[in-house]
Amino acid sequence: DAGVIQSPRHEVTEMGQEVTLRCKPISGHNSLFWYRQTMMRGLELLIYFNNNVPIDDSGMPEDRFSAKMPNASFSTLKIQPSEPRDSAVYFCASSPQLYTQYFGPGTRLTVL
Amino acid sequence: LAKTTQPISMDSYEGQEVNITCSHNNIATNDYITWYQQFPSQGPRFIIQGYKTKVTNEVASLFIPADRKSSTLSLPRVSLSDTAVYYCLVGPFKAAGNKLTFGGGTRVLVKP
Numbered sequence: 267d268a269g270v271i272q273s274p275r276h277e278v279t280e281m282g283q284e285v286t287l288r289c290k291p292i293s294g295h296n297s298l299f300w301y302r303q304t305m306m307r308g309l310e311l312l313i314y315f316n317n318n319v320p321i322d323d324s325g326m327p328e329d330r331f332s333a334k335m336p337n338a339s340f341s342t343l344k345i346q347p348s349e350p351r352d353s354a355v356y357f358c359a360s361s362p363q364l365y366t367q368y369f370g371p372g373t374r375l376t377v378l
Numbered sequence: 379l380a381k382t383t384q385p386i387s388m389d390s391y392e393g394q395e396v397n398i399t400c401s402h403n404n405i406a407t408n409d410y411i412t413w414y415q416q417f418p419s420q421g422p423r424f425i426i427q428g429y430k431t432k433v434t435n436e437v438a439s440l441f442i443p444a445d446r447k448s449s450t451l452s453l454p455r456v457s458l459s460d461t462a463v464y465y466c467l468v469g470p471f472k473a474a475g476n477k478l479t480f481g482g483g484t485r486v487l488v489k490p
Contacts, residue, residue, distance in 0.1 A: 270421075299478075309422070309465075309480040357421045366412070367478060369421025 270370035272358050278376045284346040287373045290339055291360030299367060300333055300343050301357040348377045382466045387485040396453040398484050400466030403447050411442060411449045414465040461488045
């Protein structure tokens with residue numbers, strides 16, 4: 267079975283540009299999570315969805331970040347405009363309503 | 379969610395047993411203890427979960443004393459490929475959205 271799929275795997279952009287990260291969760295999983303990981307702050311939960319509905323976005327750093335889940339098989343995390351401090355690895359994870367989450371390979375974002 | 383405390387790092391040698399203890403003094407009655415493993419450049423991966431006493435799978439064992447205020451992850455006969463960061467998490471099973479809070483983790487280095 268395919269795991270969580272994220273694209274792109276690497277993204278390099280310039281400050282001020284819009285960045286869109288994509289995630290395809292494991293089929294049948296009801297919950298989807300977006301995390302950000304940096305050396306300084308570790309692994310932070312940004313937002314999570316349950317049955318395609320955003321449940322908690324308290325981790326979203328500011329209005330420049332937005333996330334959508336238009337259907338059960340797709341989610342996006344958008345940063346507009348991007349800033350150098352947004353450079354990090356962004357992980358998407360999905361869960362079948364249990365306490366186990368399955369993480370994707372991550373997207374390494376570099377904002378110059 | 380219960381706060382967890384675990385060592386920042388541990389060194390070991392191939393073939394040895396590694397034991398990582400996590401403290402969670404304010405664990406709630408309906409909380410489970412879950413451990414994740416993260417290799418460099420990968421997303422975290424579920425290892426094991428338990429509620430009390432002992433749980434064992436093909437990867438590790440989890441020991442939980444009667445008061446449940448701590449737990450110990452045991453990795454038998456580690457190899458170089460077990461070098462990773464290990465996270466201890468505590469939270470309610472099947473919580474709404476199954477929100478996880480990752481701490482700093484324990485960086486395990488296995489030496490030849």
